[in-house]
Amino acid sequence: MTRQQQVVIVGGGVIGLLTAYNLASEVGSVVLLDRSNVGQESSWAGGGIVSPLYPWRYSPAVTALAHWSQDFYPQLGARLFADTGVDPQVHTTGLYWLDLDDEVEALAWAERENRPLRAVDISAAHDAVPVLGGGFSRAIYMADVANVRNPRLVKSLKAALLALPNVTIHEQCEVSGFLREGQRVVGVQTGTGVIKGDQVVLTAGAWSGDLLKTLDLTLPVEPVKGQMILYKCAADFLPSMVLAKGRYAIPRRDGHILIGSTLEHEGYDKTPTDVALASLKASAIELLPALADAEVVGHWAGLRPGSPEGVPYIGRVPGFEGLWLNCGHYRNGLVLAPASCQLFADVMLGRTPIIDPLPYEPAGRTQPDLH
Template identity: 85%
Template sequence: MAKQEQVVIVGGGVIGLLTAFNLAPHVERVILLDRSSLGQESSWAGGGIVSPLYPWRYSPAVTALAHWSQDFYPQLAERLFVSTGVDPEVHTTGLYWLDLEDEAEALAWAQRENRPLSAVDISAAHDHVPVLGPGFSRAIYMADVANVRNPRLVKSLKAALLALPNVTIHEQCEVSGFIRQGERVLGVESASGPILGDQVVLTAGAWSGDLLNTLGLTLPVEPVKGQMILYKCEADFLSSMVLAKGRYAIPRRDGHILIGSTLEHEGFDKTPTENALESLKASAVELIPALADAEVVGHWAGLRPGSPEGIPYIGAVPGVGGLWLNCGHYRNGLVLAPASCQLFADVLLGREPVIDPAPYAPAGRI
């Protein structure tokens, strides 16, 4: 790509922010647009586990991105912290999966993929996590799983971008459609008026499908609601992440404990519900009985960009020149962001890709 090109990125979640961060050194100008405030949708709402919840249940396409990202996250966080003073808090605690139905498949996957996941005696889990509830009989454990404090990651990426002279950010700037000339996209129609770009990148999460619809294209990305609750405990209260029956507990460094998450198909409705609150509290107390006496200090909902098999769309839109996708990460946007955005930059800039781009290419999938 010629250095003089202007790239317009639609969507300011972690995927959009990191896409901008990776492209900025290599293009003349980056303009990043978000319909509300940066990172306030799925990126802000998620738990931030730097692993798919059940990595062995995913295709090799997701696994490849996850492994690259897991290995890269610590250096990304360090680089952002040094340059911005905002620590994304990549916190390596390990993760226990309890009473898994497909434990044998998980262990076979770990051996095949050479990941440090192994069965442990339930008494060892209780020794390591003394607050763990009594109702579990089996555990597997992976020691190197981290979580990232996603609101801090958003804040750090925003600060890093604001420091770059060739990056412009427009918040509260909703995009309604694309400016076309023949078979090519020349820019976007936005709340601030038309914004032109040599390349337009759609990183709009759950809204990406609706935007592509304006071009008559069908992208199977839809909003999937997830609700979370937050407790405040002592900093050393929970020593590891734990997961059972599809629900997880994530400790932050300062003692905040996240419990998540629901999976709801409710369109773009982000209203937290009493039913979900009670369900999440019940899961919290089953995992960690002492939380029955802890205060819920937060309850919110976010919209994940649901996609078939959770495989994101990364690459050029076929038949529409100048339009690119980096979206559809479903439950794993934070997990897959470093690899997805590195791969995207490689493809756009014509470099040797870090991962085979074929499984993620929009061609043949939309």
């Protein structure tokens, strides 16, 4: 592709925003479209732990993206803060996993991958996190795990893009289909008309599969609902992230504590439920008993882009010249975003890729829709 081309990006979550950010200096113009406001879906709703919850349970494809992103996040946060004055708050706290069934596998993975994960005595975990509940007997710890304050990351990325003269953002602009000339995709159809592009990139999260159906392609990306609750405590209440039984507590710098998250297959329904609220509160109090006396100040739901084994689709769509994917990150969109968007730019621009792009290629992973 030439440097004068216009790239249209469909979907303004963190993946779409960061894809635009990485491409803006390399192409003629970037047009970013979002059906609501940018970053208001899973990018806003998630917890922002800069690690898969159980990294040893994932394929090498996810691990490769996660490692690159984890190492890159601090400099991305610093660069965005310097450029925009909005600090994404990449907050390195470390993470304790408690009473794991597969602790042996976790430690073997850490040794194999040279990651600083180690078993610690439960008394050391209590010393480091005095508010930790007493019902746990084993702990493993990784010191360099950070969390990013994802709503601020979205705000920072949007501000960085708005400052660029060749980037246009259209919010409240829903894409209903693709404009084609033969087998080439040359733009998108929106509620307000056609927007043409030399290249079109689909970064629409949980909605990506539905959009590809308009081309009679089946992409196994589906919405998976997750609910979270938020407490407000003293700034020093929780010094580290903790995780047990699939639920986690994440401290923000100002004392907000996020507790998450449910996994529900409810289609596109994002209604928070009393059942989930009760379940999340129970998990919160088991992890951090002092939260029994704290007020829940927020409760919400988001839709993750579920995909097989959580391996995203990054690259060209076979049979449709000019159409690209960067979607399907499931539970790890915020974790994998820096690496996914760097890899995407490398592949689109013909540069040497940061990691092997083969496991993420849509070729062989999308099927014609026979229904």
